Structure formats: structure tokens, C-alpha cells
Amino acid sequence: MLMNQTYQSMQGKICLVTGATSGIGNATALGLARQGATVVIVARNQAKGEAACAEIQKASGNPAVDVLLADLSSQASVQQLATTFLARYEHLHVLINNAGVFLTKRHLTVDGLEMTFAVNHLAPFLLTHLLLDRLKASIPARIVNVCSGAHYTAHMNLQDLQLRQGYNVWRAYAQSKLAMLLCSYKLARQLEGSGVTLNCLNPGFVFTNMGMTNVGPRAQMMAKAILSRLGASPEKGALTSLFLSMSREAELINGKYFDKLVMKRTSEDSYDLALQEQVWSESMRLVNLPMEAK
Numbered sequence: 001m002l003m004n005q006t007y008q009s010m011q012g013k014i015c016l017v018t019g020a021t022s023g024i025g026n027a028t029a030l031g032l033a034r035q036g037a038t039v040v041i042v043a044r045n046q047a048k049g050e051a052a053c054a055e056i057q058k059a060s061g062n063p064a065v066d067v068l069l070a071d072l073s074s075q076a077s078v079q080q081l082a083t084t085f086l087a088r089y090e091h092l093h094v095l096i097n098n099a100g101v102f103l104t105k106r107h108l109t110v111d112g113l114e115m116t117f118a119v120n121h122l123a124p125f126l127l128t129h130l131l132l133d134r135l136k137a138s139i140p141a142r143i144v145n146v147c148s149g150a151h152y153t154a155h156m157n158l159q160d161l162q163l164r165q166g167y168n169v170w171r172a173y174a175q176s177k178l179a180m181l182l183c184s185y186k187l188a189r190q191l192e193g194s195g196v197t198l199n200c201l202n203p204g205f206v207f208t209n210m211g212m213t214n215v216g217p218r219a220q221m222m223a224k225a226i227l228s229r230l231g232a233s234p235e236k237g238a239l240t241s242l243f244l245s246m247s248r249e250a251e252l253i254n255g256k257y258f259d260k261l262v263m264k265r266t267s268e269d270s271y272d273l274a275l276q277e278q279v280w281s282e283s284m285r286l287v288n289l290p291m292e293a294k
């Protein structure tokens with residue numbers, strides 16, 4: 001069933017959006033700003049961040065748009081982002097973990113971790129944990145995790161999460177999104193009744209910069225010419241993020257997955273409680289967070 005999209009006023013609401021310098025995140029930040037929210041965008045590049053901030057302010061007519069710098073592939077940078085946000089803003093009503101990468105070659109982060117897993121899963125996992133108390137102190141609050149339909153094809157390789165063997169772009173991407181989903185379901189259960197909700201989504205196939213850095217300028221031009229005809233616009237791609245962030249209908253929904261505005265079941269693996277525990281524990285270890293007492 002396609003969900004209705006009646007947005008509530010976002011006046012007085014503070015929203016943090018990662019990956020808002022481009023594509024779906026940029027359109028999401030604009031949608032939130034248009035609805036009157038204070039929007040804090042996260043960017044890894046200062047010039048790009050400031051340009052996106054100015055564009056969103058102009059297009060929305062809302063001056064309450066701020067930019068914080070962070071390279072989400074670095075855990076120190078994620079920690080710094082959280083520290084700066086907590087010092088600057090008393091509340092956090094909506095956290096949208098949107099930034100993501102799709103990389104044909106295996107890269108390592110400054111922390112020595114495989115880049116796709118680090119940016120797509122560990123960064124939002126860590127950021128959410130660091131901001132969780134502020135979300136709980138701002139209820140009603142919402143966490144929105146931008147996932148992907150790619151997770152349906154994934155199997156967690158717990159012996160080699162970093163894909164040292166047999167790396168390929170799709171395997172790395174799909175595994176990172178399944179990891180995000182597994183940990184999201186566990187956290188959503190923990191949050192039940194707290195006033196903070198957490199939901200995941202697939203925006204569908206959207207024409208953005210995703211994957212473009214994998215190829216040179218000529219191939220990029222050709223790819224853009226083809227993909228622009230096949231993919232949805234970022235504005236359309238942002239609709240599910242906006243629905244989960246500010247619709248009345250989604251206010252009480254928790255621990256669900258929406259595919260282009262339709263609530264759907266995810267892969268069987270994603271509901272495996274033992275697997276959720278294993279990926280959660282390993283993620284806690286990899287981001288150096290203490291395990292909770294049982």
C-alpha cells in the first residue's frame with residue numbers, strides 16, 4: 001500500500017542529514033528546510049558543503065541551514081561531528097543516515113577498515129550511538145536509515161567482513177546495507193516505547209552521483225547520459241526519506257522498511273536474531289564502543 005504523505009510542520013525541529021551535498025541527501029535536506037526545519041547538513045568537503053547549504057537556503061527560503069564537516073570514513077571524524085553537533089544543538093529530532101558509497105575497487109579507511117562497510121554501515125552505526133541520548137531527550141524523535149534493495153542479494157561473511165578475499169563492488173555494497181538493516185532492527189527493538197523510532201528505506205533506482213567516481217570523465221559522461229533516462233530524480237528519490245522523517249502517518253511506525261513509500265518485508269537473513277546479535281557485537285567492537293551489560 002502506497003503511504004499517504006501529509007507532512008507535519010517542522011518549525012522548531014532540528015534535523016541532521018549526512019551526505020547532503022549530493023543526490024538523495026541533498027533533496028532530502030531541501031525538503032526538510034522547505035517544511036521549516038532547522039537542517040544541519042554533513043559534508044566532507046567544505047566548499048561543497050557551503051555551496052549546498054547556500055543553495056538549500058535560497059531554494060527553501062529558510063535561513064536555518066547549517067553545515068558540519070566530517071569525513072564519515074574516519075571514526076575520529078564521526079566522533080568530532082557528534083561532539084560539535086552536541087555542543088551546538090540542544091535537540092535532535094530527526095537523524096537521517098543517508099551518506100553512502102559504491103566502490104568498484106577495495107579501499108581502506110584511515111582506521112584500516114574496508115571503505116564501503118565503514119561508510120555505509122559503521123559510520124551511521126557509530127553516529128547513531130553517539131547521538132542517541134540527545135534523540136531520547138528530544139522525543140518524539142526519528143532515525144531514518146537509507147538502506148538499499150541490494151541487501152536482498154547479500155549474505156554476511158562474518159569470517160571476512162572486510163572482504164579481503166573476493167571483493168567486488170556489489171558484494172561489498174549489498175553486505176554493508178544488510179549490516180545496516182540487521183543492526184537497525186535490533187536498535188529499533190531496543191527503542192520500542194522510548195519515543196524514538198527507527199526505520200529503514202530503499203529509495204529505488206535514482207540518478208545521482210552514486211558510483212560516478214569509479215570511472216573517468218568520458219565514461220562518466222556516457223554513464224550520466226544513459227542513467228539519467230533510467231533513474232528517478234533525486235527529488236523523487238527523497239520522498240521515502242521525507243515520509244519517514246516528517247509525515248504524521250510514520251510518527252508511530254518503528255522497525256520497518258519502506259521501498260519507495262511501500263512497507264515491505266526484507267530478506268530472511270535480515271530478521272535472523274542470532275545474526276543481528278553477531279553483526280551488532282562485531283560493529284560495536286569495530287567502532288570501539290563498549291558492549292552493553294547483559
Ligand SMILES: NC(=O)c1ccc[n+]([C@@H]2O[C@H](COP(=O)([O-])OP(=O)(O)OC[C@H]3O[C@@H](n4cnc5c(N)ncnc54)[C@H](OP(=O)(O)O)[C@@H]3O)[C@@H](O)[C@H]2O)c1
Nearest residue numbers: 019021022023024044071072073099100205206208209210
Ligand atoms: N542512487 C540510487 O539508486 C540508490 C539506490 C539505493 C540506495 N541508495 C542509497 O542512497 C544514499 C544516497 O546516495 P545517492 O544516490 O544520493 O548518492 P550520491 O549522490 O553519491 O550521494 C552520496 C553522498 O554521500 C556523501 N559521502 C560519501 N562518502 C562520504 C564520506 N566518507 N564522508 C562524508 N560524506 C560522504 C557524498 O559526499 P560528496 O558529495 O562529497 O561525494 C554525497 O553527499 C546512499 O546511502 C545510497 O547507498 C541510492
